[in-house]
Amino acid sequence: MKVVAFNGSPRKEGNTYEALKLVCEQIKAKGIETEIVQVGINSVRGCMACGKCAKNKNEECVIKTDDVNQWIQKMKEADGIILGSPVHYASMAANMKSFLDRAFFVAGANKNLFRHKVGASVVAVRRSGGLPAFNELNNYLNYSEMMLATSNYWNVIHGTMPGEVHKDEEGVQIMRILGKNMAYLLELVENGKGTVTAPEQEKKVYTHFVR
Numbered sequence: 001m002k003v004v005a006f007n008g009s010p011r012k013e014g015n016t017y018e019a020l021k022l023v024c025e026q027i028k029a030k031g032i033e034t035e036i037v038q039v040g041i042n043s044v045r046g047c048m049a050c051g052k053c054a055k056n057k058n059e060e061c062v063i064k065t066d067d068v069n070q071w072i073q074k075m076k077e078a079d080g081i082i083l084g085s086p087v088h089y090a091s092m093a094a095n096m097k098s099f100l101d102r103a104f105f106v107a108g109a110n111k112n113l114f115r116h117k118v119g120a121s122v123v124a125v126r127r128s129g130g131l132p133a134f135n136e137l138n139n140y141l142n143y144s145e146m147m148l149a150t151s152n153y154w155n156v157i158h159g160t161m162p163g164e165v166h167k168d169e170e171g172v173q174i175m176r177i178l179g180k181n182m183a184y185l186l187e188l189v190e191n192g193k194g195t196v197t198a199p200e201q202e203k204k205v206y207t208h209f210v211r
Contacts, residue, residue, distance in 0.1 A: 001186055002033040003080035003118075006071065008096025010040040011086075015124035015159040018166065019175055020084045022157075023122060026179025027080075032186060037074065040086075042066055044098040047105055054109035061102045072103050072113070080118040080186050081146070083137045090129030092136050104140045108204075112144060116198060118185050119146040120178055123156045124165060130156035145201075147189070149182035151175070 005024060009016035017036065024034040044066050052062040059076070060069045075081050083100065085092040092100075107113035121137035123130045134154055141148055155178055157171030158164075165171060 001079040001190055002035070002077070003027050003082060003182070003186070004074045004078040005034065005036045005082035005084060005122075006039050006096070006099070007036055008040045008083070008085035008093040008099070009124070010093065010095070011162060012038055012041055014086065014162045015157070015165040016040075016084045016086050016122070018159075018163060019122050019124050019157045019171075020082060022165075022172060022175035023082060023120070023179040023182065026176055027183045027186075029179075030183040030187070032080075032183055035074070037071060039071070039099050040093055040095050042095060044068060044095045045102075046098040047101040053106040057110055059106060059110045059113065061106050063102070068099055068102050071099065072106055075103065075107070075117075076113045078117065079190070080120075080149075080182060081114065081141075082120050082122060082182075083140065084122040084124070085133060085137060087123060087125040087129045087133045090132045092123075092133045097136075100137075100140050104144060107144060112201065115145045115201065116189070117146050118149055118182060118189060119144075120149040120182055121155055122175065122178070125156060125158060126160045127158070130154070130158075147185060149178060149185050151178035151181060 119141040123134045151174045158168045
């Protein structure tokens with residue numbers, strides 16, 4: 001099994017990275033492979049709403065000037081996905097949103113590539129705005145029929161300078177428990193294959209409210 005974590009911070013080894021490491025350490029302790037992918041230092045274009053990914057059905061975004069298509073395949077091949085971001089104006093980092101908008105649109109347009117994978121979100125913040133950013137990240141997981149790993153509080157950890165999150169004792173515990181619970185859920189899913197029948201995937205029903 002493998003978990004891929006995405007670091008949306010422009011600081012390669014800042015507090016978001018440290019938070020992801022805390023979670024991944026617990027997952028690795030159970031013999032599950034982990035990888036942290038750096039998103040935040042890359043230039044990532046936003047979705048153009050062209051709809052070509054739904055038309056082409058090739059699991060790719062037509063924008064080829066960044067690594068989003070490579071990251072989509074990493075997510076497809078992984079058993080678990082962790083989304084990590086710093087907080088910018090009570091929201092996730094801009095590059096992270098551009099990446100997630102495109103990746104999850106492509107996934108949804110191609111028979112929901114991330115369906116029933118185990119997912120979790122992690123946020124690092126100086127002071128306030130952590131919960132709105134955390135909820136934004138979770139929106140992608142919830143929309144995709146993924147199974148969410150949880151902790152004993154919301155997955156927000158505090159710190160300003162790189163490494164300061166280790167002084168947030170409660171935050172460190174939250175990340176540690178999240179990692180343990182994610183590994184546990186991954187094992188349950190893996191051991192259930194061939195024993196428990198997954199629900200059949202339904203075709204998405206679209207409605208609107210214009211009358």
